[in-house]
Amino acid sequence: MMRMAASDERPGRVRHIRFREVIGRDRAFNIARAVIDGRSLWCEHEHDHDFPEMFWVQCGTGLHLVNGRQREISPGYLCMMRPRDRHNFYGCSGTPLAMMNIAFSTQALEHYRRRYFSGGRNYFWTRARLPYSAKLEDSTLRWLNESARELSARTDSDLVLDRFFAELFLLLEKGGSREGSGLPAWLREALEGFSGPGHFRTGVAGFVQLAGRGREHVNRSLRRHLGMTTTEVVNRARMRWAADELRFTDRTILSICFDAGCGNVGHFYKLFREQLGTTPRAWRERHRELGRWLL
Numbered sequence: 001m002m003r004m005a006a007s008d009e010r011p012g013r014v015r016h017i018r019f020r021e022v023i024g025r026d027r028a029f030n031i032a033r034a035v036i037d038g039r040s041l042w043c044e045h046e047h048d049h050d051f052p053e054m055f056w057v058q059c060g061t062g063l064h065l066v067n068g069r070q071r072e073i074s075p076g077y078l079c080m081m082r083p084r085d086r087h088n089f090y091g092c093s094g095t096p097l098a099m100m101n102i103a104f105s106t107q108a109l110e111h112y113r114r115r116y117f118s119g120g121r122n123y124f125w126t127r128a129r130l131p132y133s134a135k136l137e138d139s140t141l142r143w144l145n146e147s148a149r150e151l152s153a154r155t156d157s158d159l160v161l162d163r164f165f166a167e168l169f170l171l172l173e174k175g176g177s178r179e180g181s182g183l184p185a186w187l188r189e190a191l192e193g194f195s196g197p198g199h200f201r202t203g204v205a206g207f208v209q210l211a212g213r214g215r216e217h218v219n220r221s222l223r224r225h226l227g228m229t230t231t232e233v234v235n236r237a238r239m240r241w242a243a244d245e246l247r248f249t250d251r252t253i254l255s256i257c258f259d260a261g262c263g264n265v266g267h268f269y270k271l272f273r274e275q276l277g278t279t280p281r282a283w284r285e286r287h288r289e290l291g292r293w294l295l
Contacts, residue, residue, distance in 0.1 A: 014086055015047035022051075022103050028038045028158045029104040031151045032072070036091035048086045052124055053103040054142055055079055055138065063090040067069035067129055067167050073097075076136040078144075085131050100148050104161060112165055123169070137238045139190065140171050146248075150195075183225050186211060187218075191233070200261035204230050223225060238262070239275035246284040253280050 016161045024032045046065070056078040065081065066087040073079075081087065082107060083280060091097040109124055117125060119143040126132050138142070147164055154160040183191070189210035193199070199206055208215045219230050226233065245256045254265060257280075262268035272280050 008176070015071060017047055019049075019051040019103075019105060023105075023156060026154045028108070029102060029155055029161050031100065031102050031148060031155060033058075033148075034099050036060075036089060036097040046086050046088045048084050049081070049103070050083055051103060051106055052083055052109045053081045053100050055081070055101040056141070058098045058100060058141075058145060060095040061092045062097040063092070065089070067133065069130055071130075073132065076138070076141045077133065078136050079131055079133040081131050082124055082126075100144070102193075108158065109243075111162075116166070116169060123172075134172065137240075138195075139244060142170065142244065144168075160170075184221065184238045186213065187221055187225065190218075194234070194237050195241065197259035197261070198210060200234075200241070202262055203235050207234050208211065232294075234261075235271050236275060239272050242268075242272060242280065243276055243283060246280055247284045256280070 014199070030217075057073050057075050059075050061074045064073045064077075064087060066079075066081075067085055067155070089097070089099075113120070113125055117123065121127055123132050147167075151160060151164060190207060193210055194207050199210070202209070206213075207215075208218050211218045213221075215230070222228050222230055222233055228236070242256050244258045245251055245259075246253070256267050257268040260268065261269065269279055272278075278284055278286070
């Protein structure tokens with residue numbers, strides 16, 4: 001996913017891009033932002049790579065032509081391209097299509113497979129014709145955009161890249177995307193709309209009211225589509241918001257606890273540990289330490 005210089009290659013020929021053409025020997029990975037103005041395709045030729053890459057859409061709409069298929073892409077669309085997947089892009093009229101792209105080595109990809117997904121057939125390791133893609137939740141997209149700034153400052157560090165992908169995989173495993181969910185529109189709108197203290201304080205009753213359906217119908221639909229109860233969905237939204245507040249603000253844990261709709265700190269800590277695998281205080285200190293390290 002990069003602008004190609006004009007050449008005398010025949011139209012329709014696939015351009016092959018090699019790892020060392022993109023990433024110098026002193027770097028572990030490359031991260032870049034690409035913008036398509038909507039009047040022309042991004043690359044002069046369909047292309048593939050001998051390395052994996054991942055991109056996500058920040059704003060705008062367009063088309064992703066990949067392995068002979070066409071996908072519509074919009075903000076929050078994420079795609080994990082495998083080596084030798086062929087693709088190209090078209091922008092649509094109106095808002096420019098802006099994307100972030102990370103290219104890295106096959107050695108790093110193999111390391112992630114062995115360490116986290118041995119025998120797995122998802123993400124970069126799917127055997128389907130098309131590469132893995134997902135529609136990200138708003139909080140995951142915000143995290144990606146914030147992480148891009150950190151990554152750009154340390155492209156020489158395998159450790160920074162490893163930390164990034166470990167956290168991304170964890171977010172996706174915990175439901176940070178809506179790939180193939182088949183959610184009815186009313187339920188998707190309720191999930192997206194249930195955010196912030198004003199909603200969190202209303203709890204399950206507020207979510208049901210936002211969905212505009214009966215409580216049992218909402219609960220059955222969530223179990224069928226997400227394998228979760230209404231209470232679990234509400235608590236997940238609360239804790240994801242709380243995690244962002246702890247990471248990006250200096251507000252006290254007590255104030256975040258109450259704004260997340262939790263009546264007491266003990267319950268808040270219990271829910272947070274269930275969702276994030278650590279305590280609110282440890283989560284905040286971990287990200288502060290990483291921020292100091294990267295500066």
